[in-house]
Amino acid sequence: MADSAETRKLVYLVTGGCGFLGEHVVRMLLQREPRLYELRVFDLHLGPWLEELKTGPVQVTAIQGDVTQAHEVAAAVAGAHVVIHTAGLVDVFGRASPETIYEVNVQGTKNVIEACVQTGTRFLVYTSSMEVVGPNIKGHPFYRGNEDTPYEAIHRHPYPCSKAQAERLVLEANGRKVHGGLSLVTCALRPTGIYGEGHQIMRDFYHQGLRLGGRLFRAIPASVEHSRVYVGNVAWMHVLVAQELEQRAALMGGQVYFCYDESPYKSYEDFNMEFLGPCGLRLVDTRLLVPYWLLMLLATLNALLQWLLRPLLLYAPLLNPYTLAVANTTFTVSTNKAQRHFGYKPLFSWEDSRTRTIRWVQAVEGSAP
Numbered sequence: 001m002a003d004s005a006e007t008r009k010l011v012y013l014v015t016g017g018c019g020f021l022g023e024h025v026v027r028m029l030l031q032r033e034p035r036l037y038e039l040r041v042f043d044l045h046l047g048p049w050l051e052e053l054k055t056g057p058v059q060v061t062a063i064q065g066d067v068t069q070a071h072e073v074a075a076a077v078a079g080a081h082v083v084i085h086t087a088g089l090v091d092v093f094g095r096a097s098p099e100t101i102y103e104v105n106v107q108g109t110k111n112v113i114e115a116c117v118q119t120g121t122r123f124l125v126y127t128s129s130m131e132v133v134g135p136n137i138k139g140h141p142f143y144r145g146n147e148d149t150p151y152e153a154i155h156r157h158p159y160p161c162s163k164a165q166a167e168r169l170v171l172e173a174n175g176r177k178v179h180g181g182l183s184l185v186t187c188a189l190r191p192t193g194i195y196g197e198g199h200q201i202m203r204d205f206y207h208q209g210l211r212l213g214g215r216l217f218r219a220i221p222a223s224v225e226h227s228r229v230y231v232g233n234v235a236w237m238h239v240l241v242a243q244e245l246e247q248r249a250a251l252m253g254g255q256v257y258f259c260y261d262e263s264p265y266k267s268y269e270d271f272n273m274e275f276l277g278p279c280g281l282r283l284v285d286t287r288l289l290v291p292y293w294l295l296m297l298l299a300t301l302n303a304l305l306q307w308l309l310r311p312l313l314l315y316a317p318l319l320n321p322y323t324l325a326v327a328n329t330t331f332t333v334s335t336n337k338a339q340r341h342f343g344y345k346p347l348f349s350w351e352d353s354r355t356r357t358i359r360w361v362q363a364v365e366g367s368a369p
């Protein structure tokens, strides 16, 4: 579409816009939303890269703020046509307290919803998570499930509990009258494990492999499959949902959509090796040496150590009872609801997603051959 001033009239707000997913959403909006007049990027920690975005035709407004502070959220939301709410504490490693996770993920979402109602913003897209569904505390597999698949979603960990509560608040807010008398239209997107440029856990695994002489040790059977989704496709789905929400409010309002693409179903570790292998790491099968019961013991010891050391330092290893349980439980989605409801198709093929991620690991970690 030709760039003309009269088409540029929309104001978007992206909360968590400097995070792993948020940055991709911000960049995707600048590339794919021609009606954008102002893009507000709200985050606790603003990235220096925002400055480079201020030279284009869209007004990029960086807002350093805290979603737990209602007045800061209201000020950022006021005047926005669309809010994409990605801000959250993604913590399954025990870094933050359950109270803090609740404060950010649930109270922060309440603040965003109330700000939309008070200021008259009508469209809210929430970044939920697969973990709203599972895996549950019983370790039941979710095999090629979709948004309507029955599944006993029982959680105890603070993170999935907070995401489930926040998602419910967002969906229940659909249809509420906002300032000005029109209705709020909301929907929630549920990414599975996101990967791609900027994925900190991928970076952590790479560094762990380098420390272990180029080896990573398989802890989980290859038969335990996970769905993963490329960050660029998740960002694209957020942009597309926001674009279609007004025209298709009756169909999309109050709905949830899994984020999916052509990324293959693999175990979490095997999937990561699609990127870490070309960067020189290899996966060594040590399950005979380290049977599952020993892994559980090590995970439990990690949790105990974290609790004992907490007054002195933060000890938050990747392996704990929760991450082991999630890693060891099949969770795969197979759905086309997003395509049926708003014409979503992945923007990036599996090959493209894989190449981009490999290049990122090589470039960022200086591991290019």
Ligand SMILES: NC(=O)c1ccc[n+]([C@@H]2O[C@H](COP(=O)([O-])OP(=O)(O)OC[C@H]3O[C@@H](n4cnc5c(N)ncnc54)[C@H](O)[C@@H]3O)[C@@H](O)[C@H]2O)c1
Binding pocket: 015, 016, 017, 018, 019, 020, 021, 022, 042, 043, 044, 045, 065, 066, 067, 068, 086, 087, 088, 089, 090, 104, 108, 127, 128, 129, 130, 163, 190, 191, 192, 193, 194, 195
């Ligand atoms: N990474 C995944 O695999 C994944 C999968 C499914 C869903 N999600 C969801 O996607 C969203 C983004 O996750 P991510 O992986 O990009 O995490 P991230 O930690 O990289 O990004 C989260 C952003 O939110 C910001 N933030 C945190 N607390 C804040 C507060 N109080 N006020 C304002 N900003 C705050 C952080 O500074 C950060 O920039 C989260 O809601 C997460 O639950 C992530």
Ligand SMILES: CC(C)[C@@H](O)CC[C@@H](C)[C@H]1CC[C@H]2[C@@H]3[C@H](O)C=C4C[C@@H](O)CC[C@]4(C)[C@H]3CC[C@]12C
Binding pocket: 090, 092, 128, 129, 130, 131, 192, 193, 194, 201, 219, 220, 268, 269, 318, 319, 322, 323, 324, 326, 327
């Ligand atoms: C140490 C081994 C057992 C190793 O295999 C552990 C991997 C573990 C750190 C990850 C396995 C599954 C991941 C989670 C999953 O991809 C989905 C998530 C939902 C999203 O909303 C946030 C991230 C996460 C919880 C993700 C976190 C890392 C894993 C637990």
